[in-house]
Structures are given as structure tokens and as C-alpha cells.
Amino acid sequence: ETGVTQTPRHLVMGMTNKKSLKCEQHLGHNAMYWYKQSAKKPLELMFVYNFKEQTENNSVPSRFSPECPNSSHLFLHLHTLQPEDSALYLCASSQVARDSSYEQYFGPGTRLTVT
Amino acid sequence: QQQVKQSPQSLIVQKGGISIINCAYENTAFDYFPWYQQFPGKGPALLIAIRPDVSEKKEGRFTISFNKSAKQFSLHIMDSQPGDSATYFCAASGGGSNYKLTFGKGTLLTVNP
Numbered sequence: 001e002t003g004v005t006q007t008p009r010h011l012v013m014g015m016t017n018k019k020s021l022k023c024e025q026h027l028g029h030n031a032m033y034w035y036k037q038s039a040k041k042p043l044e045l046m047f048v049y050n051f052k053e054q055t056e057n058n059s060v061p062s063r064f065s066p067e068c069p070n071s072s073h074l075f076l077h078l079h080t081l082q083p084e085d086s087a088l089y090l091c092a093s094s095q096v097a098r099d100s101s102y103e104q105y106f107g108p109g110t111r112l113t114v115t
Numbered sequence: 116q117q118q119v120k121q122s123p124q125s126l127i128v129q130k131g132g133i134s135i136i137n138c139a140y141e142n143t144a145f146d147y148f149p150w151y152q153q154f155p156g157k158g159p160a161l162l163i164a165i166r167p168d169v170s171e172k173k174e175g176r177f178t179i180s181f182n183k184s185a186k187q188f189s190l191h192i193m194d195s196q197p198g199d200s201a202t203y204f205c206a207a208s209g210g211g212s213n214y215k216l217t218f219g220k221g222t223l224l225t226v227n228p
Contacts, residue, residue: 004158006158031214041220042204042218042219042220042221043159043204043218044217045215048164048214048215056215064226090159091160092158094214098213102147103149103161104161104216105129105161106151106158106159106160108156108157108158109157109158111156
């Protein structure tokens with residue numbers, strides 16, 4: 001496996017279900033991100049982990065719960081979602097240094113449909 | 116302060132033509148400006164990026180032009196091809212949040228054969 005992988009690629013879940021999205025990066029990066037991409041909206045940053053520490057939570061509802069057990073893996077736990085949560089969920093990783101910005105590499109995304 | 120404004124929202128170009136997408140930013144601390152290309156069903160992929168110490172960067176048919184004083188940057192696609200049809204996002208990062216990209220809303224490019 002190379003780059004950033006995400007599983008599953010497609011997920012249909014009811015509003016009362018609990019599911020998890022998984023992301024793995026094979027690039028040796030130290031930061032990982034979750035984004036939400038809805039139709040006709042810009043990419044919305046949800047969570048950021050630097051060196052496994054959560055450094056950003058952009059007012060995301062508590063029904064989304066991230067977990068970063070190590071620098072290569074990132075999870076997004078989902079429970080009691082709403083239909084408006086249906087979207088493409090993208091994971092990304094980057095190498096962050098103190099004084100520089102570096103490119104983010106994205107996974108293919110998980111297409112989530114909440115019924 | 117954190118916004119990146121992208122235009123146009125959609126663009127139709129004939130094969131062989133030049134596609135131009137523009138972005139403007141407000142935060143003068145931004146020091147990294149990437150462009151991403153996204154095909155349907157795929158995640159965004161880094162296309163080309165520029166830092167403010169240069170005014171232009173070219174990679175193949177893709178060129179970024181950067182105007183620091185105007186706080187604007189643009190993507191030019193020369194000799195546009197149907198395979199270039201995709202959504203393009205500009206982004207910016209820097210300052211105290213160098214780990215975070217601020218994205219434009221995207222431009223849907225259609226190149227007609």
C-alpha cells in the first residue's frame with residue numbers, strides 16, 4: 001500500500017447505527033486530518049492531529065469522535081448520525097515542521113450515506 | 116482573515132484552449148499556495164504549489180502566477196484537454212497555523228473535445 005488509504009470506500013448506515021472510518025498513511029508523516037466534503041461546499045476541516053495530539057476541532061458535533069492511536073492511523077467513530085451528515089469524508093496527512101507549510105496528501109475518501 | 120476566494124465556480128473551455136482559475140486571499144501570513152485537482156469519486160490530489168518568493172511556477176501545461184501585492188494567485192492550464200476536466204481547488208496556509216490549509220470553494224472545469 002502506498003500513500004493514504006481509507007476504508008470502507010462506501011458506507012450506508014441508519015441513524016441509530018455505530019460505525020467507524022479508518023485511515024492509514026504510509027508516508028511517514030506526523031500530522032493527519034479529517035475533512036468533510038459536501039456537494040457545493042468547500043472542504044470542511046473537522047479534526048487535526050499533530051504527533052498524535054488533537055490540535056484542532058472545528059466545532060464538530062459530538063456524534064463524530066476521532067481517534068489517533070499512532071502517527072500512521074486515524075479513525076472517525078460515528079454514532080447517531082443525521083441525514084445531513086451524508087458526505088464524502090476525506091483523510092489527509094502531511095509532514096509539519098515549525099516554520100514551514102507542507103503539502104497534504106489525501107486518501108480516496110469514504111462516501112457516507114445516512115438513511 | 117482566513118478566507119480564500121476562488122472564481123469562477125465553473126468553467127467550460129474548448130480543447131486546446133487556456134483555462135484560468137483565480138484565487139484571492141486576505142491573510143498576509145500565508146506562505147504556501149497549493150492547487151489540488153479532484154476527479155469524481157477520488158480524493159483531491161496535489162497538482163502544483165508555489166511559495167511567495169517567486170512570481171511564477173510552471174510544471175508542464177500547468178502554471179501558477181502569484182501576485183503578492185494584490186494577494187492573488189491563479190492557475191493557468193495551457194492546451195487544455197478533456198482529461199483535465201475535474202474540480203480544481205486553490206488553498207493557502209502559513210503563519211501560526213502552518214499545518215492547516217484553507218481551501219477555496221472549487222472550480223468545476225469542463226474541457227469539450
